[in-house]
Amino acid sequence: MPTPQTESTEPPLLAANGPKNVDNGVVEADLLRFATAGSVDDGKSTLIGRLLHDSKSLFDDVIEALATTTARRGGEGLDLALVTDGLRAEREQGITIDVAYRYFSTPQRSFIIADTPGHVQYTRNMVTGASTSDVAVILVDARHGLREQSHRHTALSALLGIRHLVLAVNKMDLVDWSQERYEEIRTAFVALASRLGVDSVQAIPLCALDGTNVVARSASMPWYDGPSLLEHLETLPIPTTSTIDDALRLPIQWVVRPDAQSDDGKRWYAGQLASGSVSVGQQVVALPSGGSSTIVAVEGEAPAVRVQLADQLDIGRGTVLASVVLPPQVTTELTATVAWLGDQPLTSGGRYIVKHLSTVAQAMVGEIHDRLDVTTLEHGPADSLASNEIGTVRFTLSAPLAIDAYAVNRRTGSFIVIDARTNATVGAAMIAAE
């Protein structure tokens, strides 16, 4: 058995001109990805601008440019909403059109914010932002309470597997910092989240415009003794997106064939771990083909790894190397909750392309079981799904996929639907437990 190689096959490093052998003092740092969502005019962009500004994440030249732009638009001071609205059309219309990603760090944690649009026609961008987030911050205007978009965004966040929701009740100044009003909204939201299966909720009353409870707490609401938004984001435990953390799922992306000089003639299978870990001597099953083997070499830095197997199996890109004890299901038939993003409706009998992990397959739409009304959260009958609608759909595939339920593993439980004529991404699908 060949010994695992560690150094000889590393990429040729460019010669170093900095000190390498230095204790850099890096501590274990956390990364929290969160999405922000809310209705138009609830103040999402202002909230993010405030968060960046008050956590001292904005550079001086950005603040200076902000002041100039604010003044030119007839405003005073800093219009913090302009920090995230980056496109010309967004500034002209004063709305957020597309997801903007923002990055900031505090000594506690690094953050990636996906600032998502409120307008209903841009819901697909909300889905985009939420699909990679650990936590969602749902923003609500204290005067209006929960609106249809709040229901939609909360439902989408829950569907996309976000297990912790933050309710930011904004514009508390406009309701005279009323505890009663806040409690009313909080109670309604907790009930909504609970119906959607999310029991972990933190509600925070705040005012993005003046910064109350965004980074620092303030005396405006002595009745509130919870954390500020930033304090909460810095300390909340990062929810996991897989309930089978120990079960190996290594989808193969790339095969490195041995070159003529290579002595052992073995292929390397490279991919990103979706769950579990790999080590030499581990038994694995290759799905959907079904052969099993033993891992004889591992290189790379988890989760980006490459492995060699003891046996020559007929496997390649699209194969999932998995735990023998707890393998994924291999199937050509599946049911999924679909968030439809295409301009043309999804109909029974329609043919599409799906991409699951690194596998591309043809798919035929079978029965559309139901459509979710995101306001009432009722499932009703449906024979099609229009843009921005959500429903439960049966698919038949041209090739078997190795899948888990989305609730079990976010990566092996999701796929996208592609329109073969336009190549547009038209659906986000989350696989249901059978």
Next chain:
Amino acid sequence: MRFAPVNRLARALEAHSIYVFREVAAEVDRPVLLFSGGKDSVVMLHLALKAFAPGKLPFPIMHVDTGHNFPEVIEFRDRVVAELGLDLVVASVQQAIDHGLVADPGANGSRNRLQTTALLEAIADNKFAAAFGGARRDEDKARAKERVLSFRDSFGQWDPRNQRPELWQIYNARIKTGEHLRAFPLSDWTELDIWHYIADNGVDLPEMYYSHKREVVERDSMLLATGEWTPPRNGEVPFFETVRYRTVGDMTCTGAVRSYAANAWDVIAEIETTRITERGATRADDRFSEAAMEDRKREGYF
């Protein structure tokens, strides 16, 4: 011996970049990696080598050459290409000018915007279906809106209002003939993350990224190196200053900053306390208007 990144953030960023390289290389015919010799493109190349190790890089690299380069960057580029046995394509702005595709902005003019024409020309000529770029979302407002895999129509244009939804880490790399993709493996990295990677991995960079003495003039409140394409203008008095570069671009529009940072760790310490963004501090091309980057990106810029 490599210094492994020990924190979760670095590992997550690195794994994601590697994932993007493998997905695009597997699904797209003829990708190419845009390599300027700047720190982001050097880190990008370093990650690409990791993604396909122990195999060779399965695509060429391309330099969009404005003809107004810092000489040390060209030397660095050629050394890297030779050492690693890479396949280099040069897209030349000078050639685009010579072929009459674009007008020469003159001896003192910036060729920054002309890069777009040279880039799109080279992508079409070589039938590249995807170009890996080192752009980071933290650099600019328009870039903050960019997908990891970004679609370009047959004119090379970006339509920011009609981007493909990008769900999870499932990248839709399907395009028609004549269209292409831009792939941004460093989307989620910040300037500081890049420098931590350089320090942790001992990545070699052009020397100008570290403190050195250089003859400069002060122009538009930036320090511009004097040289063949940037002679002092009337009233400008050249002087020597200890500087380094935070970004490397066309010599006519890339400014230096005063600095004593002699290695990557010094640079990290410096960035941690700076109050000015790298593009704001050093790039005249981004100062024209608040939508300067968006406008250039729509036309097909990196």
